[in-house]
Amino acid sequence: MEQFLEAIRSGASGEQIAALPLPDTYRAAYVLRDEVDLFEGVASEDKDPRTSIHIGEVAVPELAPDEAYIAVMASSINFNTVWTSIFEPLPTFGFLDRLGKESAWGARHALPYHVVGSDAAGVVLRTGSAVRNWKPGDRVTVHCNYVDDQDPSSHDDSMLGANQRIWGFETNFGGLADLAVVKANQLMPKPAHLSWEEAAVNALCNSTSYRMLVSRNGAAMQQGDRVLVWGASGGLGAFAVQYVLNGGGVPVGVVSSQQKVDLLHDLGVEAVIDRKVAGYRFWSDEHTQDEKEWRRLGKDIRALVGDDVDIVFEHPGRQTMGASVFAAKRGGTIVTCAATSGYMIEYDNRHLWMKLKTIKGSHFANYREAWDANQLVCEGKILPPLSAVHTLDDVGEAAYQVHHNLHEGKIGVLCLAPEEGEGITDPELRARVGEDRITLFRRHGA
Ligand code: NDP
DSSP: OHHHHHHHHHHHOHHHHHEEEESSEEEEEEEEEEGTTTTTTTTTGGGOOOHHHHEEEEOOOOOOTTTEOOOOEEEEEHHHHHHHHHOSOTTHHEEEEEHHOOOOGGGGOSSSEEEOSSSSEEEEEEEEEOSSSSOOEEEEEEEEOOTTTGGGGGGSHHHHHHHTTETOOOOOOOOBBEEEEEGGEEEEEEOSSSHHHHHHHHHHHHHHHHHHHTTTTTTOOOOOEEEEEEETSSHHHHHHHHHHHHHOOEEEEEESSSHHHHHHHHTTTTTTEEEEHTOOOOETTTTEEEEHHHHHHHHHHHHSSSSSEEEEOOOTTTTHHHHHHEEEEEEEEEEEOOOTOOOSOOOOOOHHHHTTTTTEEEEEEOOHOOOHHHHHHHHTTSOOEEEEEEEGHHHHHHHHHHHTTTTOSEEEEEEEOOOOOOOOOOOOHHHHHHHHHHHHHHHHHH
């Protein structure tokens, strides 16, 4: 891949890049099928991605006609890589085996190793014979919606496709590597004013938050809406609060440290709750929730923004869902895409039906939503919440940081890019958006 790196850094043309030979193998971060029992009997929090994620050479797979090889300049850590690396709730090899049974091309994915990673920014190296809109040399970001376009169920909202998958989690050949295999309909233009690592941290969380809040498939936020955002400086939350601010809403961010409170204030979020200081105990024991504590949260929200919230942006799951359903206003929406703290949820249904609230499930985003969300990044209207950068060799440590909630925003990973700060081709736009704003999370994370 060294030749590709040199060509990309020296501004080689698409034709020159297309003429370079592909290697037989590439460097990748992967977990191993024969290690899925590695953590048997170990508590979740002690399962260590640094042990289960390996870095090494794997074979370059054949390219299907609707796919492209990407030289991955940078990638990012998403929570799904944490799930894969601790083999929870299930080892991801089951997903690969199912894909393997679908078609001859799908069979490539069922391997003894799983190359992880669901974000990437890089350069197209080759395209399959059926690819029309992209060519070698194109600078791209990659969204992770892996769609079977020959399945009729994919053709209204592709997230409703019966066999919709997340690339790098439910497929092999993901983005935490020097090379990735993606479908052409995962490609989007790279934001020209961002470095590789700044461009690589957005697609997954940005698109998810866009669908949850902005899209009519999600909560369809209106101007003036008050929105409670859990984990408001985390991967999803850092985008969610930006969407609320951009859309004329009022975010109420919840975080767990003064440092994160300060970060959100600097981002323009005025109403912030430090849940550690507030000391909410929504669960008085493992089986019992405490309505008094839900009421205390509601009171704190009203004290900050004058009313109950129209929308709750949910993802912590079991620990917070009871409080979230309670805190939403009459007629409000709780939009949820995850359950980090446990997926068996309990809430008081009386608060839901008597106050005509809606719980809305959401999952990643269709191509249109991902594209529109990426466009907002390209225009400098959504900022990349990059707070730290690791090398590909250090992915285990980066995943460990996310597993233990030791990070803010997003952690970027340098793959082929040898150092930070490369890949910016529109410095004028960067100056207009503002270096200080683009690097806000990085400066806080430093
Ligand atoms: P991060 O770890 O970056 O952020 C999550 C934040 O949630 C943390 O910063 C933390 O903030 C907060 N949090 C964690 N545990 C609790 C808790 N018990 N109570 C309240 N707040 C809590 O992760 P992401 O934002 O990237 O992802 C969050 C979840 O969403 C993950 O489970 C992930 O797998 C899922 N996800 C789902 C997607 C989908 O398409 N369905 C897409 C992306 C992510 P603080 O400590 O500051 O309060």
